[in-house]
Amino acid sequence: MADELDLYPKTGRFLEGRLRDAMSEEEKATVESLVEETAEFESPEVILERGVLCNRSTMLIEGFVLRTINSGEKRYVVGVQVPGDFVDLHAFALKRLDHNLVTIGKAKVGFTTHDRIKDVMSDNPHLARLLWFSTLLDAAIHREWIMKLEQLRAPKRVAHVFCEIWQRLDFVGLGRDGGIDTPLIQQDLAEMCGTTAIHMNRALSQLREEGLADFRRGRIDVPDRKRLEKYATFDSTYLYGEGVLGMRGELSLSTP
Amino acid sequence: MADELDLYPKTGRFLEGRLRDAMSEEEKATVESLVEETAEFESPEVILERGVLCNRSTMLIEGFVLRTINSGEKRYVVGVQVPGDFVDLHAFALKRLDHNLVTIGKAKVGFTTHDRIKDVMSDNPHLARLLWFSTLLDAAIHREWIMKLEQLRAPKRVAHVFCEIWQRLDFVGLGRDGGIDTPLIQQDLAEMCGTTAIHMNRALSQLREEGLADFRRGRIDVPDRKRLEKYATFDSTYLYGEGVLGMRGELSLSTP
């Protein structure tokens, strides 16, 4: 993992833990070369706004990004992205997004033009398929969010969010024993779970009282991960991690 | 529209109202040729089950299909598809789906092998991009569902579902004045909106009392469409209809 970041400092986390092994070194180099310019953000800033025409896409290198939609004075979070995510690759085909991309906390991103992606589409169908795959991962996560919003109440919803982010950070080597560190605040969690910040606070208190998870200003400590996952009915298959759905055998070209 | 179905009986509705105009006649013919075998279903049947390895994709020709996820004895609906939708095109890149595809009512579908799609990926980058686009439409719809689950209560949720399905049926020429006809039952609507069937029934009663929409065994009558859309805070831009986000000018190759 450290090797990947040495070799590919800007895109070394892309699809790590998922289908990165299906990429040849040449393809990894191609992806790395796609990202020309980088930018760093402090505190909440809008990377890309809903409806704005756009001809480049963004690789998240460090930090967190939220997908948000505003409606009637309020903001709703419809997705969260972690390092290694090609956060608006779908803008290549959509041209204008239906949602906003906003950073929270410090973040570092890289940009690539759609012209360069277009070249990849023409020259390397295998890599094109992997790029497509990465956008479909987001869709799979969206579906799980829908399901969990339908199924769970606030305490389990936020517990599920914790489990998902932890697993995704694990994929890219950013996990930590006993929990995770995020730039999230309770208001963000509320907007992800479709509740008010006040109710989210009570939900978090409940998780704390029951010894499931302790959220304190972005730092999430979990005494017993398995227990939290069971509580949240978290099943990671929808994240298409290596081996989970037999993905590795399907698209893999080379073994590490 | 009728012309499209005469020329392309199995895929004439694909991307109709969205980017179908961006396809050349040759590309439309290519898509039509992708679908070799067709099948018809009566009443609820599973087209594709979560986790099952699969090497073909499904075009919905007639009828409705639900995307469902089962968890703890219950079923949750995370998406609905209408004629013209390439319902599991994403299985081409994912290989196994994270959800089930089930028909409701009568449905007719066409199948295409992933080998054939692979050829398109290599031979026609422009068409590949349109196929990609169509899977991203689903993701955009997922995001709107998340947002509406977070934002709205049961009566407005189901009103929003009505508005969306109506708009999507309009795209493919299946709208009707004063409402729509679907094979949906109240239980399905409940599973889409994350409520119980009993509560959905009360929500529907409320819409009926307020003269917003009258749901009766799949038939939905709406006295005033604009009023319903306003009530549900329905904004169709996320469906990427022609012209709405200036799509037509962006990817279009020919004008009709």
Next chain:
DNA sequence: CGTTCCCTTGAGTAGTTTCAATACTTGTGG
């Protein structure tokens, strides 16, 4: 003409929102 599926209604309980008020934390300037 009865079974089955679908829809409807009532009453009590649990979960969530709103409004209002109070603390804690962090960073900034005096």
Next chain:
DNA sequence: CCACAAGTATTGAAACTACTCAAGGGAACG
């Protein structure tokens, strides 16, 4: 170093929304 401000987190009480359990009504199909 302290005081203050801004952002973040916490608590209480009343009103609303949704769920569960239980029972009954209606339409379609054989």
